[in-house]
Amino acid sequence: LPEESAKQEMLKKTTEEINAEIREITDRYVAEFEAGLKEEQGYQNVMVTSEVLSTGEDYFTLKLICYQGAGSGMEWNYFYTIDLNTGERLQLADLFAEGADYITPISENIKTQMREQMAADESVMYWLEEDVPEGVEDWNFHAITEETSFYLNEDDNIVICFNEGDVAPMYMGTVEFVIPDEAVASIRR
Numbered sequence: 001l002p003e004e005s006a007k008q009e010m011l012k013k014t015t016e017e018i019n020a021e022i023r024e025i026t027d028r029y030v031a032e033f034e035a036g037l038k039e040e041q042g043y044q045n046v047m048v049t050s051e052v053l054s055t056g057e058d059y060f061t062l063k064l065i066c067y068q069g070a071g072s073g074m075e076w077n078y079f080y081t082i083d084l085n086t087g088e089r090l091q092l093a094d095l096f097a098e099g100a101d102y103i104t105p106i107s108e109n110i111k112t113q114m115r116e117q118m119a120a121d122e123s124v125m126y127w128l129e130e131d132v133p134e135g136v137e138d139w140n141f142h143a144i145t146e147e148t149s150f151y152l153n154e155d156d157n158i159v160i161c162f163n164e165g166d167v168a169p170m171y172m173g174t175v176e177f178v179i180p181d182e183a184v185a186s187i188r189r
Helices: 002-039 103-120
Strands: 045-055 059-070 072-083 149-152 158-162 175-179
Touching (some): 059 149
Antiparallel strands (some): 045 059
16 A cells, blocks of 8 residues: 555656646746737737546546637647656656667658658648758758657557647648557567
8 A cells, every 4th residue: 555655646746746837838828928918919819728638547648738829820739648657757768668769760750651641742741851941951850859749649659749840831730640559669668
């Protein structure tokens, strides 16, 4: 029972930390909205909502959706996944064997998916080495980082998430890539 108590204590601590982070993000968007109202005329709005993406025996994921509109709109998403076995917030590295290079296979799989999507639909555009307009080469998608947003879907697949403008033109919106098991099976915990 002491182990269960420690897990509950850690879950409470993690939940409090996530709630504080969500309050901070929400306060920042509201402050930007209020400042925008003072400076500009015209239509503006801000919306912060949340959605439970998945909940199972092992993991719980909450998605925070932040939208700002002033003529055109922009959306940012934040993902919070809790390991229910430990009560701790899950980091991407936690899903892999210690010391494993998960960044390379995930990044290469995302590039493959990007190329396949662009080949199948000419309205789809991602910033890859060969597809970036001259002068903005630093926009190229090279690789994910340890901080790249993710969640686990109901099939326990890793879903990598990017906000508007991160890896594609703004019109593409927020984009997600489901990483197939075979891309990372040899290094998953």
